[in-house]
Amino acid sequence: MKILAANRLTDGVAVWLGEDDVWVEDISQARVVRDKEGEESLLRTGEVAFQRNEVVDAELVDVEVVDGAIRPLRLRERIRAAGPTIHPEIGKQALKRAVTLV
Amino acid sequence: MYRYDEFDHAFVKARVAQFRDQVERRLSGEITEAQFKPLRLMNGVYLQLHSYMLRIAIPYGTLAPRQMRMLAHIARTYDKGYGHFTTRQNLQFHWPALKDVPEILEHLASVEMHCIQTSGNCVRNITADHLAGAAADEVADPRPYAEILRQWSSLHPEFSFLPRKFKIAVTGAERDRAAIQIYDIGLHLKKDAAGRLGFAVYVGGGLGRTPILAKKIRDFLPEEDLLAYVTAILRVYNLYGRRDNKWKARIKILVHETGAEELRSQVEHEFAGIKKGGELKLPEADIRAIQAYFAPPALEPRPEGDAAVAKAAAEDPGFAAWISRNLHTHKNPDYACVTISLKGIGEVPGDISADQMEAVADIAERFAFSEIRVSHEQNLVLPHVARADLKQVYDRLVKIGLATANAGLVTDIIACPGLDYCALANARSIPVAQQIATRFADPVRQEEIGELKIKISGCINACGHHHVGHIGILGVEKKGSELYQVTLGGSGDENAALGEIIGRGFGPDEIVDAVETIIETYLSHRLDKSETFLAAYRRLGPAPFKEALYGSEAKAA
Numbered sequence: 001m002k003i004l005a006a007n008r009l010t011d012g013v014a015v016w017l018g019e020d021d022v023w024v025e026d027i028s029q030a031r032v033v034r035d036k037e038g039e040e041s042l043l044r045t046g047e048v049a050f051q052r053n054e055v056v057d058a059e060l061v062d063v064e065v066v067d068g069a070i071r072p073l074r075l076r077e078r079i080r081a082a083g084p085t086i087h088p089e090i091g092k093q094a095l096k097r098a099v100t101l102v
Numbered sequence: 103m104y105r106y107d108e109f110d111h112a113f114v115k116a117r118v119a120q121f122r123d124q125v126e127r128r129l130s131g132e133i134t135e136a137q138f139k140p141l142r143l144m145n146g147v148y149l150q151l152h153s154y155m156l157r158i159a160i161p162y163g164t165l166a167p168r169q170m171r172m173l174a175h176i177a178r179t180y181d182k183g184y185g186h187f188t189t190r191q192n193l194q195f196h197w198p199a200l201k202d203v204p205e206i207l208e209h210l211a212s213v214e215m216h217c218i219q220t221s222g223n224c225v226r227n228i229t230a231d232h233l234a235g236a237a238a239d240e241v242a243d244p245r246p247y248a249e250i251l252r253q254w255s256s257l258h259p260e261f262s263f264l265p266r267k268f269k270i271a272v273t274g275a276e277r278d279r280a281a282i283q284i285y286d287i288g289l290h291l292k293k294d295a296a297g298r299l300g301f302a303v304y305v306g307g308g309l310g311r312t313p314i315l316a317k318k319i320r321d322f323l324p325e326e327d328l329l330a331y332v333t334a335i336l337r338v339y340n341l342y343g344r345r346d347n348k349w350k351a352r353i354k355i356l357v358h359e360t361g362a363e364e365l366r367s368q369v370e371h372e373f374a375g376i377k378k379g380g381e382l383k384l385p386e387a388d389i390r391a392i393q394a395y396f397a398p399p400a401l402e403p404r405p406e407g408d409a410a411v412a413k414a415a416a417e418d419p420g421f422a423a424w425i426s427r428n429l430h431t432h433k434n435p436d437y438a439c440v441t442i443s444l445k446g447i448g449e450v451p452g453d454i455s456a457d458q459m460e461a462v463a464d465i466a467e468r469f470a471f472s473e474i475r476v477s478h479e480q481n482l483v484l485p486h487v488a489r490a491d492l493k494q495v496y497d498r499l500v501k502i503g504l505a506t507a508n509a510g511l512v513t514d515i516i517a518c519p520g521l522d523y524c525a526l527a528n529a530r531s532i533p534v535a536q537q538i539a540t541r542f543a544d545p546v547r548q549e550e551i552g553e554l555k556i557k558i559s560g561c562i563n564a565c566g567h568h569h570v571g572h573i574g575i576l577g578v579e580k581k582g583s584e585l586y587q588v589t590l591g592g593s594g595d596e597n598a599a600l601g602e603i604i605g606r607g608f609g610p611d612e613i614v615d616a617v618e619t620i621i622e623t624y625l626s627h628r629l630d631k632s633e634t635f636l637a638a639y640r641r642l643g644p645a646p647f648k649e650a651l652y653g654s655e656a657k658a659a
């Protein structure tokens with residue numbers, strides 16, 4: 001399973017491609033795809049958004065869905081989704097809508 | 103310290119306007135990301151995991167209070183209220199929005215600061231001994247030469263598109279506190295037999311995935327030839343340095359592949375040609391004019407200091423511990439150099455809040471002749487403090503949580519931002535530093551262990567200098583998990599050495615225990631308390647440490 005991650009051009013904030021091709025700041029709102037066709041669809045939308053100067057560095061991220069919650073497989077992506085582990089008061093985790101790190 | 107002249111002001115102002123225009127054109131879509139990326143990098147703007155990151159140059163680690171206050175203002179207004187001092191004596195903000203960066207640069211320019219050449223394949227910020235101009239063991243202040251190099255290298259047309267980044271460090275004492283042997287060029291300011299100032303020149307040091315210590319290619323270069331010789335080195339590198347492979351593009355690879363002797367003769371040949379022209383000879387008057395900016399402050403006699411310190415130390419054990427760890431001998435016996443540790447137990451190495459920045463600026467203004475330094479060990483230094491004022495400085499540092507008495511001890515750990523921020527990192531560095539510091543928090547235990555430098559990097563790029571840590575820790579990613587590889591015996595001083603990998607790596611839950619095992623092994627094997635960890639390791643070699651860490655596994659190997 002994969003989702004599409006990127007950084008918003010204007011402020012660099014980590015975003016994910018959600019339903020209706022809207023970029024969301026909350027990974028739980030990301031659109032999960034399960035096959036090659038879905039991945040290609042995400043990448044196409046990401047490329048269009050890149051060309052429109054909405055986001056940069058769009059890339060597919062491997063995830064699993066645990067109890068209905070999206071959880072990236074790599075720690076790097078889990079930290080990106082939550083914020084620095086050393087500052088629980090900073091980043092998306094401060095808004096209590098991020099993935100659990102461990 | 104150096105003050106901008108009319109030309110400097112106009113230059114930095116023009117650069118801010120230029121970058122403002124570039125950002126506007128990028129945000130409007132007029133230029134592409136591919137076109138914009140090298141422009142933003144040349145202005146210190148990176149894209150990291152959570153946001154952009156802005157790296158601000160602090161030339162040779164020297165800061166004035168008004169500059170520190172501006173950093174505090176930027177931290178509060180445009181970031182999340184704190185900044186991070188790096189092993190390159192720079193400061194990084196981890197959360198700025200791209201749209202705000204031109205405004206931030208404008209604020210920086212107003213206090214004679216900028217982000218130019220803090221990234222990109224050019225000559226980066228010149229670093230220097232953080233005790234420059236103050237330490238008792240110094241031959242001469244290296245900062246005037248660092249400033250001359252800064253001016254020469256800023257937007258140098260010939261050296262703005264080098265094969266790879268290029269870093270220069272300068273020290274003015276036998277005791278190398280600037281780690282010059284891990285730099286592309288390391289300059290050791292010294293005097294010859296006739297008393298003339300000049301430099302021993304080291305070339306081709308660097309860490310990263312291919313760690314190599316620099317080779318000395320000149321024992322003495324007269325000061326007036328500094329620019330001619332550095333130009334010769336860069337010209338040889340620019341011509342022969344590899345551009346086909348990013349990982350083999352640093353000058354250390356060229357020195358390694360060419361051979362130090364051959365490279366030396368290429369440099370000397372180029373140098374002879376440049377010298378003939380004569381245009382890069384530094385005029386005596388220019389050197390002295392730059393030196394005048396770095397004239398030491400007028401230090402009034404303060405002979406009451408010793409009695410005041412003794413009295414305060416007898417009354418306050420915290421102060422006694424602090425002065426025994428965080429002071430360095432000053433040229434003037436009535437004064438001391440003070441280390442402000444940014445390594446509070448459990449804190450993030452190198453991080454400082456906006457409130458702390460402002461308080462340090464106030465202290466520097468009142469008690470330290472308005473000078474602040476940043477060390478490559480991610481601490482701050484007040485280079486000139488009257489011993490009679492130490493207690494007042496200490497009391498003020500206590501109030502802002504910056505009076506930890508651990509300079510040079512096991513909890514004074516270098517750590518790169520690691521996977522908590524950095525897009526290149528494979529593992530976290532900071533939590534490991536925090537856990538080690540917490541494990542060894544007991545001041546008595548720290549003193550018992552003595553001098554010990556632990557350095558942690560979250561990837562092979564080695565921003566945390568792990569190769570030259572007495573204990574070096576490198577975080578890698580293995581099968582989706584963090585793993586920490588340990589090196590022992592490294593050193594970044596005048597007796598520089600690269601650490602040796604001790605064996606298989608350790609998981610996040612094992613690494614602190616492993617460090618404790620290494621330290622306990624040292625304590626049980628050292629000759630006496632005067633034998634430091636590094637000295638003991640050099641005498642003992644890796645065997646007892648391997649045995650302690652891996653037991654029968656080590657024997658089998």
